[in-house]
Amino acid sequence: MDKMEIIELEQEKPKPEFNFKTARTSGRMIFETNNLVIGYTSPLSKPIEFRLERNQKIAITGANGLGKTTLIKSLLGIIKPISGFVTKGEFLEVGYFEQEIKDANHNTCIEEVWQDFPSLDQRDIRTMLAKCGLTTKHIESKVMVLSGGEQAKVRLCKLMNKPTNVLILDEPTNHLDIYAKDELKRALKEYKGTVLLICHEPEFYEDFVDHIIDCKQWSNKI
Ligand SMILES: Nc1ncnc2c1ncn2[C@@H]1O[C@H](COP(=O)(O)OP(=O)(O)OP(=O)(O)O)[C@@H](O)[C@H]1O
Ligand SMILES: [Mg+2]
Incomplete structure (x- = not known):
């Protein structure tokens, strides 16, 4: 147990x-x-x-x-x-991590990352997000409903997978x-x-x- x-x-x-x-x-x-x-x-x-x-x-x-x-x-x-x-x-x-993103983001995390890496398949995107410490539930949620820390992980995911x-x-x-x-x-x-x-x-x-x-x-x- x-x-x-x-x-x-x-x-x-x-x-x-x-x-x-x-x-x-x-x-x-x-x-x-x-x-x-x-x-x-x-x-x-x-x-x-x-x-x-x-x-x-x-x-x-x-x-x-x-x-x-x-x-x-x-x-x-x-x-x-x-x-x-x-x-x-x-x-x-240059990779730039902004202090604040004010606009509400209606994309799911998958959509949000996929739009930056359109040649990858969905499994790759899910793996990238999971590596940043996000659960399947987070990964499938809209970015705007995530906590500040979870949203930061989505932004770090985009930043670190782009060569800079x-x-x-x-x-x-x-x-x-x-x-x-x-x-x-x-x-x-x-x-x-x-x-x-x-x-x-x-x-x-x-x-x-x-x-x-x-x-x-x-x-x-x-
Ligand atoms: N778009 C803007 N138009 C006019 N003034 C602004 C604008 N953005 C910031 N300011 C003002 O410029 C000053 C510096 O802001 P800035 O955001 O660069 O500070 P900071 O050192 O990054 O502060 P923090 O540690 O809180 O992030 C502040 O007084 C702020 O109110
Ligand atoms: Mg500042």
């Missing part, structure tokens, strides 16, 4: 296995900024000189609302700078349970590309990053 209960519990909580696929090597410079001032209508920052090089792993930290997400979106060209420039390197294959050489991760650990967090940490340590990570948890990143940038050094809000 004891044994049966253990088996059942393990089935309910499958352990995730994260492995990020890598693309061809990028150029040496990934992002470089010159006098970059970020913001929407008014400047959020002083001029920022930031350079990210191939294979560096950098964490960006700092209090809420200082402009970490805005910096990342400015580097990616999603938001126009108030002034100054961003230069992007060559042959970048740069990962830009905006608070990826926010909703993850301890098993998923440890596994993500292991996978990022092992990743053979460049990582730019926003995170509020030093115990998550301090083992594998080369630099930590506190955005209070350029924020206008301090």
